[in-house]
Amino acid sequence: MDDLGFILLSYAAAFGGAAALVWQVLRRGRALGAELPDEDKPWI
Amino acid sequence: MNRNEGSAPVATTHTPSTASAPAMTSRPRGAGTGTTFTRWLGIVTLASMAAVALFGLVLSPEDVVQGESVRILYVHVGTVWVAYLAFVVTAVSSAAYLWRRTHSLTWDRIAGASAEIGVLFMAVTLLTGSLWGRLSWGTFWVWDARVTTTAFLFITYVGYLAVRGLGGSHEQRARRSAVVALLAVIEIPLVHFSVKLWRSVHQDASVAGRTTDVTLDGLMLFTLLLATVAFTLLYVWYVLHRQRVMTMEDALDDKGLDLALAERRREAATNGVSNGAPSATGEVTN
Numbered sequence: 001m002d003d004l005g006f007i008l009l010s011y012a013a014a015f016g017g018a019a020a021l022v023w024q025v026l027r028r029g030r031a032l033g034a035e036l037p038d039e040d041k042p043w044i
Numbered sequence: 045m046n047r048n049e050g051s052a053p054v055a056t057t058h059t060p061s062t063a064s065a066p067a068m069t070s071r072p073r074g075a076g077t078g079t080t081f082t083r084w085l086g087i088v089t090l091a092s093m094a095a096v097a098l099f100g101l102v103l104s105p106e107d108v109v110q111g112e113s114v115r116i117l118y119v120h121v122g123t124v125w126v127a128y129l130a131f132v133v134t135a136v137s138s139a140a141y142l143w144r145r146t147h148s149l150t151w152d153r154i155a156g157a158s159a160e161i162g163v164l165f166m167a168v169t170l171l172t173g174s175l176w177g178r179l180s181w182g183t184f185w186v187w188d189a190r191v192t193t194t195a196f197l198f199i200t201y202v203g204y205l206a207v208r209g210l211g212g213s214h215e216q217r218a219r220r221s222a223v224v225a226l227l228a229v230i231e232i233p234l235v236h237f238s239v240k241l242w243r244s245v246h247q248d249a250s251v252a253g254r255t256t257d258v259t260l261d262g263l264m265l266f267t268l269l270l271a272t273v274a275f276t277l278l279y280v281w282y283v284l285h286r287q288r289v290m291t292m293e294d295a296l297d298d299k300g301l302d303l304a305l306a307e308r309r310r311e312a313a314t315n316g317v318s319n320g321a322p323s324a325t326g327e328v329t330n
Contacts, residue, residue: 003112003179010172011097014119017168018093018278021161025285029077032292040295043079043288 077288085281092274096122099267107264113179114264120172122271123165124194126279128232130162131201133283135229138222149294150287152218155225156208157286159201161279166198189238190246197235200228214294 038044078086100118107114137155140146173191174184185191208221239246260268 006175006179007101007112007115010116010119010175011101013171014123014168015093015097017164021164021282022278025282025289026076029285029289029292032289032296033076036292036295036299040292041077041288042291043077 077285077292082281082284085277085284089274089277089281092270092277096267096271096274099263099270104263104267105261110180113176116172116176116179118267118271120169120176121268122275123172124169125272126275127162127166127169128236129276130158130165130279131197131229131232133158134162134201134204134225138225141218141222142226149214149218150291152214152222153287153290153294154283155222156205156290157283158279159204159208159225160286161282163198163201163205165275165279166194166201170195170198188246189242190235193231193235193238197228197231200231204228214297 033041096118100115104115104118106112134155137151137158141148141151141155170191173194177186177191178184204221204224207224208217210217210220212220234241
């Protein structure tokens with residue numbers, strides 16, 4: 001299938017970009033969560 | 045007089061492992077930005093994204109005209125929908141911030157979080173559109189009305205994020221970025237209607253269009269709707285987490301500022317004492 005590379009690259013960009021964003025926000029959240037007391041986290 | 049006996053609170057650093065840490069570490073702390081709701085939302089989002097990959101790449105049929113390349117449609121439309129949604133939410137949140145009755149930095153953080161994922165998905169839209177264009181039009185890029193205005197919209201929101209990154213207080217950041225967001229959102233109707241306003245090689249709305257009569261295969265339509273829902277769930281999950289991260293970043297900034305002010309007062313008090321000037325407590329010590 002000639003189109004396979006283009007199709008897979010499209011899905012890799014969408015899913016890979018989303019995964020990178022998710023990983024970055026979770027990592028940042030954990031790092032900051034360890035530095036701050038719970039009273040600075042209204043969602044808890 | 046001991047240097048640390050001034051009236052101002054003394055803290056030499058805001059690193060939690062040093063002097064000020066015991067008071068902070070004695071309290072139990074949550075791990076991060078997650079709640080029961082966001083965890084369940086994350087699981088549902090992950091499952092729906094896996095389903096998109098399965099239906100988009102394997103189960104949905106190929107198109108009679110475009111062949112296999114139609115599979116790009118599912119991520120292309122899903123991501124551009126989220127980008128539009130994100131930019132509109134950014135504008136609405138910015139307006140809510142500027143409006144006196146709903147004035148809160150939470151709106152500013154929602155606006156910023158929403159714009160971030162909007163910019164990412166707009167970049168993905170441009171990339172997938174370019175790849176799809178190579179297969180459909182024979183070229184990666186054309187200076188077409190829809191494609192060009194979309195690229196311009198992307199650049200505008202990159203600029204919005206740059207404005208958010210400028211210095212100043214949280215209120216200054218919120219006010220100036222809210223104004224930019226309200227100006228930037230005007231571009232969205234221009235992008236959307238560009239295919240009607242100018243001659244364009246990009247197709248018009250073919251599923252949700254009022255005047256179109258397209259019979260889409262049931263499984264293709266289901267996959268398209270599934271992708272739209274999955275990317276929307278991801279958007280909601282991200283904005284919830286990211287605005288909480290921003291809340292913590294702002295809180296840490298405020299604490300850092302408080303500690304820097306305390307340090308400055310301590311230095312001023314110390315210098316005053318060593319120069320024979322009255323200290324903060326009114327004592328004169330040589």
